[in-house]
Amino acid sequence: MLNYVIIAWRNLWRNPRRTLITSASVFFGVFFAIMMTSIQKGSFENMIENMARFYSGYIQIQEKEFMNTPGVNNSFELSPEYKTVINNNQSVTSSTKRVETFALASNGENSYPSFIIGIEPDKEDLKSGLSEHLIKGSYINTNSVNLMVGHVLAENLNIDTGDSLILLGQGYHGVTAAGIYEVQGIFDFPLPALNKQIIYMDIANAQEFASIQNRITSNIIMVESTDNIEEVINELKQVNDKDTNVYTWQELMPELLNLIEGKESSSAMVKTLLFMIIGFGVWATIMMMMHERKRELGVMIAIGFQKSKLLLLVLIESALIGIIGVVSGLIISFPVFYYLFHNPIVVTGKMAETYESMGFEAKIAFSINPEIFYNPAIIVLVIFMAVSLYQVFFIAGLNVVKSLKS
Amino acid sequence: MNVIEIKSLTKIYNSSEVQVKAVNGIDINVKEGEFTAVVGPSGSGKTTFLNMLGGLDKPTSGEVKIGGVDIWSLTSRQLIDFRMNNIGFVFQSYNLIPVLTAGENVEFIMQLQGKPKKERAQRTKELLEAVGIGDRINSRPSKLSGGQQQRVAVARALASKPEFILADEPTANLDSKATTSLLELMSNMNKKYNTTFIFATHDQRVMDKARRIITIEDGKILKDEYFNRD
Ligand SMILES: Nc1ncnc2c1ncn2[C@@H]1O[C@H](COP(=O)(O)OP(=O)(O)OP(=O)(O)O)[C@@H](O)[C@H]1O
Ligand SMILES: [Mg+2]
Numbered sequence: 001m002l003n004y005v006i007i008a009w010r011n012l013w014r015n016p017r018r019t020l021i022t023s024a025s026v027f028f029g030v031f032f033a034i035m036m037t038s039i040q041k042g043s044f045e046n047m048i049e050n051m052a053r054f055y056s057g058y059i060q061i062q063e064k065e066f067m068n069t070p071g072v073n074n075s076f077e078l079s080p081e082y083k084t085v086i087n088n089n090q091s092v093t094s095s096t097k098r099v100e101t102f103a104l105a106s107n108g109e110n111s112y113p114s115f116i117i118g119i120e121p122d123k124e125d126l127k128s129g130l131s132e133h134l135i136k137g138s139y140i141n142t143n144s145v146n147l148m149v150g151h152v153l154a155e156n157l158n159i160d161t162g163d164s165l166i167l168l169g170q171g172y173h174g175v176t177a178a179g180i181y182e183v184q185g186i187f188d189f190p191l192p193a194l195n196k197q198i199i200y201m202d203i204a205n206a207q208e209f210a211s212i213q214n215r216i217t218s219n220i221i222m223v224e225s226t227d228n229i230e231e232v233i234n235e236l237k238q239v240n241d242k243d244t245n246v247y248t249w250q251e252l253m254p255e256l257l258n259l260i261e262g263k264e265s266s267s268a269m270v271k272t273l274l275f276m277i278i279g280f281g282v283w284a285t286i287m288m289m290m291h292e293r294k295r296e297l298g299v300m301i302a303i304g305f306q307k308s309k310l311l312l313l314v315l316i317e318s319a320l321i322g323i324i325g326v327v328s329g330l331i332i333s334f335p336v337f338y339y340l341f342h343n344p345i346v347v348t349g350k351m352a353e354t355y356e357s358m359g360f361e362a363k364i365a366f367s368i369n370p371e372i373f374y375n376p377a378i379i380v381l382v383i384f385m386a387v388s389l390y391q392v393f394f395i396a397g398l399n400v401v402k403s404l405k406s
Numbered sequence: 407m408n409v410i411e412i413k414s415l416t417k418i419y420n421s422s423e424v425q426v427k428a429v430n431g432i433d434i435n436v437k438e439g440e441f442t443a444v445v446g447p448s449g450s451g452k453t454t455f456l457n458m459l460g461g462l463d464k465p466t467s468g469e470v471k472i473g474g475v476d477i478w479s480l481t482s483r484q485l486i487d488f489r490m491n492n493i494g495f496v497f498q499s500y501n502l503i504p505v506l507t508a509g510e511n512v513e514f515i516m517q518l519q520g521k522p523k524k525e526r527a528q529r530t531k532e533l534l535e536a537v538g539i540g541d542r543i544n545s546r547p548s549k550l551s552g553g554q555q556q557r558v559a560v561a562r563a564l565a566s567k568p569e570f571i572l573a574d575e576p577t578a579n580l581d582s583k584a585t586t587s588l589l590e591l592m593s594n595m596n597k598k599y600n601t602t603f604i605f606a607t608h609d610q611r612v613m614d615k616a617r618r619i620i621t622i623e624d625g626k627i628l629k630d631e632y633f634n635r636d
Binding site: 007010011014295296299300301302303304305306307309400401404 | 457460462463483486487489490491495497500501503504505506515518519562566
């Protein structure tokens with residue numbers, strides 16, 4: 001039994017080279033688009049996750065002035081209503097209190113500005129695996145009065161574990177904050193910016209340093225996945241607390257969001273260009289396939305082929321070209337990027353420095369977000385629909401008598 | 407019985423400056439089972455005439471009735487179906503769908519007509535044997551000679567059991583041996599199935615086989631003669 005798919009398929013292989021080149025161009029377009037997006041999304045996802053884990057969390061509760069005027073003056077006490085929501089919501093995986101303040105860290109001649117983070121050591125470790133990033137010394141206990149310092153800051157200050165560090169800052173309502181502390185651990189983060197600035201101490205120690213008693217500057221909430229953020233936020237916003245605001249990571253790190261959007265729009269341009277080139281290639285192929293068969297198509301109409309059937313036939317032909325390209329692109333790219341998602345490429349040497357100087361962890365992470373795979377497929381579909389319009393007009397305008405003369 | 411009735415058929419081409427009356431008021435009837443040649447010098451209007459007769463080219467004025475149906479009053483979709491069911495075509499060359507085998511080319515038209523599979527297979531075999539290439543049923547057109555391709559085209563034209571078969575210079579690209587044998591084939595088919603054939607030609611050998619010769623000049627009928635060839 002002859003059907004249109006078989007005839008269309010045979011028609012494609014009348015000129016195998018052209019069909020293969022066209023399908024291959026679609027394949028490469030799909031593959032490269034997936035690769036570009038996977039790497040880009042992967043590095044952003046990695047960065048967001050690192051930032052959220054070690055620094056901002058996915059959701060924060062802050063005193064409402066803190067965003068504009070950070071500092072211990074804008075600290076607060078977490079209300080019981082918030083605690084109820086946090087404890088009862090299934091999507092919340094952790095909730096930890098923090099005190100954040102700035103201080104000058106000095107060791108002898110060397111002084112550097114630093115960012116003090118008072119943490120609940122056990123909870124913070126559960127949340128971010130902070131202790132795994134220690135490269136020297138040990139992790140602080142609850143109620144410890146010692147410090148953990150980022151390795152770049154430690155190198156700059158020329159201090160090691162066991163050494164003392166003087167911290168000088170401003171406490172609650174202008175009170176002087178000062179203290180001398182022992183360095184117990186040195187850590188190395190996948191976020192280069194943090195290594196230069198951060199000093200961790202126990203939250204009680206930080207509260208005492210800044211003279212804020214039981215107050216905190218933020219409460220950090222982690223959720224199961226980024227998809228849960230909205231739901232948890234909405235619930236937290238039900239709490240009627242005039243003194244505090246609830247923020248998402250996007251609101252907390254607007255620079256990161258800007259960076260992501262900027263990079264995404266520039267790569268969207270590259271992809272648009274890529275698919276435009278492919279689109280013209282596909283169009284040229286389809287156009288040739290139609291023109292060189294003008295007489296044949298005319299004969300078919302003459303002997304009794306309805307134009308609608310003929311159109312169906314040529315549409316199947318172009319669809320097959322697209323399907324070969326897209327399906328092979330997806331079949332080959334999915335396992336490749338699935339593997340790379342689980343085994344990111346670790347970057348070393350000069351490349352690693354470049355990565356870190358841009359604020360990224362020195363590894364090429366990949367994303368396997370479904371839209372990375374179906375977006376190029378949709379774009380190819382749109383291209384082929386546009387090209388099909390050409391076929392529609394060609395068939396509709398085909399004059400049998402003229403085509404028989406050609 | 408008249409298969410075709412043509413009344414004051416006219417086709418005027420309006421080129422930039424001059425008006426060409428390619429066919430200029432032809433009245434003619436064709437009876438069932440005729441084997442008719444349309445002859446005339448180049449540019450006399452043979453192709454234009456046949457195309458209007460076959461429902462391919464719309465007349466400027468006049469009427470073509472096939473089996474009582476005024477074909478130019480049909481919609482274009484109806485006309486295509488009408489051609490499929492009532493008219494067989496044999497063109498000068500490249501008649502066949504290149505990606506289909508000889509057998510598939512013949513069968514496909516019956517598939518379009520919605521004939522059952524068994525009937526299609528049987529008739530395809532029968533027709534290809536009748537035109538003398540039963541052994542090439544699975545060959546693609548590119549593997550057949552010009553003469554063999556034209557034979558398949560005749561078999562395909564017969565497949566739909568049309569009212570008549572139109573052939574515009576079917577032998578123009580054939581050597582003299584293939585020309586003679588194609589003509590013999592068409593003549594045999596005409597006798598065997600009583601199918602009406604109308605063909606345009608320049609070729610004297612082809613005219614010699616015709617039992618009716620319509621001579622056209624400047625779009626008008628100059629002569630209309632009958633011959634007894636038995
Ligand atoms: N599309 C067209 N536009 C203008 N003039 C045309 C067109 N088609 C045919 N003609 C003219 O109509 C006349 C008849 O042409 P036609 O093709 O029917 O002749 P023919 O008898 O088939 O010639 P040949 O033996 O060379 O095939 C010629 O003068 C031709 O130039
Ligand atoms: Mg002609």
